Amino acid sequence: MNLLSVRIITGEIERLISFYEHITELSIVRYTPDFAELRTATTTLAIGSTKTLQFFGGDEVAKPEQNQSVIIEFRVDDVDNDYERLSAYLKGSIVQEPTVMPWGNKSLLFRDPDGNLVNFFTPVTPEALGRTERN
Known part of the structure; x- marks a missing residue:
């Protein structure tokens, strides 16, 4: 088994994408307006907007900023x-x-x-x- 990804759910995806690009000096790949990934050699930091929660069972599955x-x-x-x-x-x-x-x-x-x-x-x-x- 391998840990491949950790995901942050956010209400302001562009703000987090800009932040992580700035601090890491790496480019983040935007797959949709609501989902992006920062890939490194060992793992991926995924960033998803709250809109992606509908695919996991609804808005109560995860809460941003908590x-x-x-x-x-x-x-x-x-x-x-x-x-x-x-x-x-x-x-x-x-x-x-x-x-x-x-x-x-x-x-x-x-x-x-x-x-x-x-x-x-x-x-x-x-x-x-x-x-x-x-x-």
Whole structure:
């Protein structure tokens, strides 16, 4: 089994598409006005408007802007460089400036426009580097 995708449901899809394109410097593919994907080498971040909920059983299946438990994580080459690049853009949204965590990652934690937590991290210890390498 492989985890292929995580999806965010939003009431303002263009706002989130613009945000994730800006922070990742990657292009997002828009399949319809209500569904888009940001693809990386290891997984996909899908962004769907609330209009897509009709295909999953109705508007009560998911609620935008109410995430209180999930952190969307991106491994980056140098979290300090990304912090410098994004600090003005993320002003008011940064939860934690780059900090070395007990498990060996240096992490920058911030919120996207819908309030979802996003973590940019760089492994900085040998143990952390070993955990994040994929075969």
